[in-house]
Amino acid sequence: MEYRIIKSPSKGTVDLLMRRKGSAPSVPIDDYDAIGLVQGRLIDMVFAADIAEKAAGVIVEDIKGHCPQNLIMIAIFGDTAAVEAAIQDIQAKLKVH
DSSP states (O other): OEEEEEESOOHHHHHHHHHHHOSOOSSOOOSOSEEEEEEEOHHHHHHHHHHHHHHSSOEEEEEOOOOTTOOEEEEEEEOHHHHHHHHHHHHHHHTTO
8 A cells, every 4th residue: 555645735736636536526625735645455445535534634535547456546635634644544554454
């Protein structure tokens, strides 16, 4: 599994993610200053999304892609501290799997 945090994402980066999302956000994504990206197997990404949403005040969205290894990516939108906390919680809870 791979993790990245983008602090103060550029408009172009946000636009790229929104295009790859393929559909409108399930809830409005207005107030964020960081985006966490997590890539892995589908089962782990569903589990990671649940962990992130329970850990901090973040919004999680599925990002569409074309990966021959069948990996998917989620984007975690929120303030920097919340995104960092969500990523840390995901890493801690998925470490044992």
